[in-house]
Amino acid sequence: MLLLVDSCGPKKDTILRRNFQTLVTKYNVIFNGKEALEQGVEELNNKYVDDWFEVLPIEPIDFDEDKIVAPVIRNTGLGSGFDNKSNQTKKANTPFEKAEEKAVKAIQKHGMNINGLERNRQIDDAYLLLGKARYYQQRFIPAIEAFNYVIASYPDANLIADTKIWRAKANIRNDFEDTAIESMKLLLEIRDTLEADLPNIVKEKAYTALAMAYVKSDSLQKAKHSLQMATRTLENSTQAARNLFILGQMFARENKKDSASSVFNRLINFKKAPYKYRIHANIELARNVESDSSSALVLKTLNKLIKNRDNRPYLDELYFQKGVLHEKNDSIKLAISSYENSLRAKNAGNKQKTFTHERLGNLYFKDAKYQLASSYYDSVLQISKDSLDLRIRRIRRKHKGLASLINFENTLTTNDSILRIASLSKEDQKQFFEDYVAKIKKADEDAAQLRLNQLAFGNSGAILGTSKKGSWYFYNTQSLNFGKTEFQKVWGNRKLEDNWRWSEKSTGDNITKQNQKNTVANNRYDVETYLNSIPNDPKILDSLTTSRNVALYELGLIYKEQFSNNDLAIQRFESASILNKDEKLILPINWHLYQIYKSEGNEAKANIHKNVILSQYPNTKFAQIIQNPEANLKEEIEVSEVEKNYKELYYMYKDEKYKETVAKIDLLIPSISQSELLPKFELLKALAIGKYQDETVYKKSLEFVSVSYANTEEGKRAKTILDKLSKTN
Secondary structure, three states: OHHHHHHHOOOOOOHHHHHHHHHHHHHHHHHHHHHHHHHHHHHHHHHOOOOOOOOOOOOOOOOOOOOOOOOOOOOOOOOOOOOHHHHHHOOOOOHHHHHHHHHHHHHHHHOOEEOOEEOOOOHHHHHHHHHHHHHHOOOHHHHHHHHHHHHHHOOOOOOHHHHHHHHHHHHHHOOOHHHHHHHHHHHHOOOOOOOOOOOHHHHHHHHHHHHHHHHHOOOHHHHHHHHHHHOOOOOOHHHHHHHHHHHHHHHHHOOOHHHHHHHHHHHHOOOOOOHHHHHHHHHHHHHOOOOHHHHHHHHHHHHHHHHOHHHHHHHHHHHHHHHHHHHHOOOHHHHHHHHHHHHHOOOOOHHHHHHHHHHHHHHHHHOOOHHHHHHHHHHHHHHOOOOOOHHHHHHHHHHHHHHHHHHHHHHHHHHHHHHHHHOOOHHHHHHHHHHHHHHHHHHHHHHHHHHHHHHHHHOHHHHHOOOOOOOOHHHOHHHHHHHHHHHHHHHOOOOOOOOOOOHHHOOOOOOOHHHHHHHHHHHHHOHHHHHHOOOOOHHHHHHHHHHHHHHHHHHHHHHHHOOOOHHHHHHHHHHHHHHOOOHHHHHHHHHHHHHHHHHOOOHHHHHHHHHHHHHHOOOOHHHHHHHOOOOOOOOOOOHHHHHHHHHHHHHHHHOOOHHHHHHHHHHHHHHHOOOOOHHHHHHHHHHHHHHHOOHHHHHHHHHHHHHHOOOOHHHHHHHHHHHHHHHHO
16 A cells, blocks of 8 residues: 555656646546636626626626735745645635635645656646636735746646736736736737647637726727627637627717627627627617617517516616617607606616616606606615716706705695685685595595405405415405405494495494594594684785795796796796785896796787886886897906906905996996806995995895896895895894
């Protein structure tokens, strides 16, 4: 036995020893190490989730960019970068650590380095396995050490090309993409290998690594070329499918739709490709549609894919893209239906939901259904918490802009309803609430009856676990008992008589707790409760009227200035004009109506409001603007000059040179009429006027700023000052 063991040991160079050590290394140690490595890679792939809304990374691995693993320098004499004692005592906890452990074992126990020459043909495989295991552990510098050792020590190895590709990938991860590009170019040009030609699978890997390096260095055109070279042959079906998809995405981002469609069609017809790439290639094709004829064909394909039960995990994306196509074709109802189906799809992704909610919000926004639009934008913000995403930030601003509009709309609806009911006679008020109570009572009863029917007939079998789904409900004792229990939960104990659902019938000693709750809730059905809630105090009614009128004016301003919706702005301003009794709102309401009708070319209605301003407010600046509409204005000067002039005037104002400030602003305003800084000059002028003229002139100046630039910070500030002056008086 001792002689047999000694004859197979790695210490001496004999044919028996070489073959035995090679056999044990390959089919025992390295085999187990490769199995562990494959297990780890499979776990990484299962954890990785692609973001199909962005250009996919070429290698689907989530490496922690902040994780830095310092290289450990160990002098082992082998250039392997591992320590014998540390690797023996450290327990492998992950598949990659196990793979590294097996590679180290193969090198240390089965290596036959005799007289500087390695006699075990599997040791180069062990070093390659070692480098891969370290690569996946994000230990790139030790991985490069292992790859370099193979390249330096085994230049004639059959896996030398693979090793160089892995070294290039490690260099890319280590931000040495220039080194990676140079090495891959040399490999592909066959300048540093003894092979006559590279196999197709190796070329695919090399061009894929080269594309990774170009992407890292932002050389996207070169990356595209490398991907095209990598996909000339499709040996590795998974990586080839990914390369094709990324190539199509790159063409699509450059708006080269024909090239993108050609690539995606090639991927769809690539039968060996993983299905997720083929189904998303169909979705990308739909995104790249331009003409109506091709749109109809793609819609037909999408409908076919939706009907396929195998595509249920992708229904949210398929329905969404179908909605986009319908929206492009101005089929808005069909688009909304598709978007809603996308939201209802099971397993819908959160990012997909944000895009769907945004699309629905935009559609309702265009249709001036701002409250509905706001609810969809709110859903986007609830789902996505990414405060750095520019798209989410834009939606947040839009939602914030709608918040004040919705607040004023709610104020308008509530106050208008209360005032309308308060203006009715007592008899009419009572009749109104009797009709209202009858309506909500009928709705509650229908809802309760529907719930009871669903519980009794729809869910009883599932809840009771009965297998007699075909037997009639009233023949099933269990179902009857279940239905009776559910009935009592909803209605309590009721006598068998007409109108048994009325709340007055729910009396008796055996009334349930649920029925008691229903009795309390039935205060909703008490007409007197509503009648007693109607305000009759003149002060309260005046306050409601004022806030309603202000809401009408503010809504008109928002629709005009923020949303450019002249129709709704006219409705609100006209209503405010009819209902308003506040003297302060008469001038701004007429001014804004004059501007809207003037912009729409409705001279007749514009003249009505113009005459109000000229007859009742002849000394205001609004009247001056109307009387001199053809005044020659100089072209807008550069913003830098405007800012410089404003600073000079502001310092003049701070030096208490108020009259000079006003005079210079009057001279400057005609030349900066188109400048965004104009409101600042107008407010500064108003403040300066307030320093040396009486309060009436000061108020008129502030009023002009607050009305003309209502949606700017300067307009709001002028309004605040006016309110304070009014309270003081």
